[in-house]
Amino acid sequence: MSLFTLGIARGLLGQVLGMVIGMLLTCAVRILLGWEAWAAEPAWTVGSVCSIIGFLLGVGSLDDWLKWTKGVPTPFHHGPPVDKPAWTRYFSVDYNHKVIGVQYTVWGILLLMVGGTVAMIFRTELARSGLQFLGLDLYNSFIGMHGMIMIFAILLGVGGMANYLVPLMIGAEDMAFPRLNALGFWFNVPGSILLLLSLFIGGWDAGWTAYPPLSARGPIGYQLFFLGVFAIGLSSIVGSLNLLVTILRMRPPGMSLFRMPIFCWAVFATSLLQLTATQLIGTSFLMVSVQRALGMGFFDPRGILGEVSPMVGGGDPVLFQHLFWFYSHPAVYIFVLPGLGIVSELLPVFSRKPLFGYKWIALSSMAIAILGFIVWGHHMFVSGYNDILRIPFMYATLLVAIPTGVKFFSWLGTMWGGKIHFDTPMLFVLGAISVFLIGGLSGPILSTVPTDFPLHDSYFVVGHFHATMFGGFVFPFFAALYYWFPKVTGRMYNETLGKIHFYIMTPAFWVQTLGQMGVGVMGMRRRIADYDPTLGGGQIESWHMAVTIAGFAIAFGVMLMLWNFFQNAEVGAAAGDNPWRSRSPEWQIPSPIPEHSFPAPVRVVGEPYDYGLADSGYVTTASPGDD
Amino acid sequence: MTATAIEHGHEHDHAADDHHHTGEIDLPTYLEYTRRNRLGMWLFFASEAFLFLALLVTRFYLWRGPHGEVVRPELDQFAGLVVTAVLLLSSYFMNRAEVSIANDKRTDFLASLLITAALGTAFLVGVVVWEWGMFPGIVKGHLKPTDGVFGAVVFGMTGMHALHVLSGVVLILNVWWLGRKGHFSSERHWGVEACAIYWHYVDLVWIFFYPAIYLIGTTIEAPH
């Protein structure tokens, strides 16, 4: 078997070829126009665009569409490839949502490790004041890189959970558009490669937010960074479109919207945000990109100082911030809503009680999604926009606390009086609640204008943000990994190791996030490579040291989890079909799930979360004649 | 089978795999897939709407005079009106093509598609040659992309729209070619419908872009 039977190897080759062809094309056009043949920025930009197309052609995710343009039928092939080992399907284009879900998750975890490593590097730098081993430019590139890689990783993790779980939870055979689903995943690979590559051609040193004018004048790395974001953004858009159609059109008889597993509601709300808001980060980055490449001065304010004329200037960097945050604020809800959905999904299973206030949780996800569209301005309190705008943005932001509070009280109500089982997934759910509470409570401090002024751009923001991301995504994601690992592999992970992971990571994270907030209050600015050791009465260094140690402890915990999974995926104890005694459809079928998930169409016969109610069922896969 | 941006899911009934090998599925399944595809297409439009809205917001945010009033550059009004009319006419022929295939009038269907593609191309030529002045030997344009926010926004908006027109023309020609090979029927023509609503969507965007670029606000003349 040659290496190139693997789709991903062909894709990478295609990406390299695409890059070369794009660069040659640029040189050819420039020669034809009578310019100097080589110019680094256009060559890398066009090359990168071609490299994405090259990857997709190489991996083969465009094959069926190309056949359609010729009117050639494309029969569906189910199951592993016929003439290759079964495992190769995970490295090639495959249309089964369960394979795609695993691909998303694994690629997401890989990026999580890369992003974590980058964080470890600059956290080590920050453990002492002064500059130890990182230069200023590299430090700046690294913090931006940490941010963007983690965003990619989170989007992939969300995509992994949604793609794997949603069709199973609604008893559908697959997603509505399997080919689009595969394309959605494969966009991520060239996208993240471009992002990593950008570090080697100059990096991008103005942070992941890429504010002009810095990003408009920064190194070439920015163009690759933008293209990487476009690729991931396209993946988000087609993925969410697919999930929305799947949820809206493929539910089985009897499953009304308010009888869906609650995770599907979270995915539905997330997908609405992803489908629409993602366009805005694309647009804003495209504008910076063409400002760099073609001199179109969207954000170039020249002319304000001289003659005021839109013909010679008039661009406005604040416009970029509006467009950028119109995506990037909803983006945090895109990251946390599925995680909060996981919390709501798992709590009833481990508390053996019905989910408290199902409709309220479902609608609170929608409320958060809708509010998410009108709060972007709270990132811009000190940007110099019209003062009057601060007030509505402040109140709208404070309103978000209400649907979030609904979720918290519903979780407490679900656990109250339940027979709680403290297995690893449940521990991570509880960890998620505790951490998200820290993130949630530090939120209103930042959304209130007067308290935001001194804290803006300080490490307090970093602490708040990490608490929301860990509570809203990382902890629930790990809970989901432990919880569905037996379903995906048919094997049980090592419970002791899982618990050790939890008891290392949770206190470590508390130290990290509270430590970050602490140094922020002492006066530590974010995105600064060095700091004054006399801050905080001379205590800031020890706080930074604590944060760094906590960061390494978290990394150790994550490695422990990965080792646990790696170790037990093939040889662990057989898990059985339903080790958690869940009512959800995916647990009523064998583990690992066969190629065609359900032996017969699913019918819904009851409520999803009636745990502890005797003789009640949620779904049946038996046909009506079998009764 | 159809050739469009949106695709078929695979069916719940495993026995239907056999039908797939012949490339045919039964009509109820086809209609269910069409419903999914249609919803998917509209969600795609919803997504794209935010891209075009962002450009509109940019236009009204940046094109402000010294006292905050809405301004616009001096453009060739005649060119704007002509390309708008051409696009509108093309939308009519696209609709005619769709109605024709639904009624099994193949000749009419193919002819209407070709006219639509021709009008779409005419629109592109109008924008690129006439408005942009890409070939100064033929028509000298009013603006360059580097002319402040006027240039940036005019080229940004018309460029993004032209990109969609171009992809629409390619799609129409593809559908025309498949139609000529006998690919669509009155009952099964999701490919034509997808192409048609995409084309109308491109027209829809121009319905808002045309007044935003050419009509709203007071003109500011270029300093010469």
Place this chain on the structure above:
Amino acid sequence: MSEHSPTKRKTAIYREGIIVAITLAVLTIVEYYAAITPPFDSFAILMILALLKAILVVNYFMHIRSVWSEDEH
């Protein structure tokens, strides 16, 4: 429409397309003249005209109702 003969229905649909196209053309001309006639060149009036055109296109050319109606195909 069931009481009409197929031919009549066909002609009706073709005629619908023509009527919509003509209406759109008229609205475009109105739009253009509104823009050069000072009291009517306001943002609101021009956007309302554009919205009218958009509704026509979305409803008659793009058949938005077929997204949620089950019987049509």
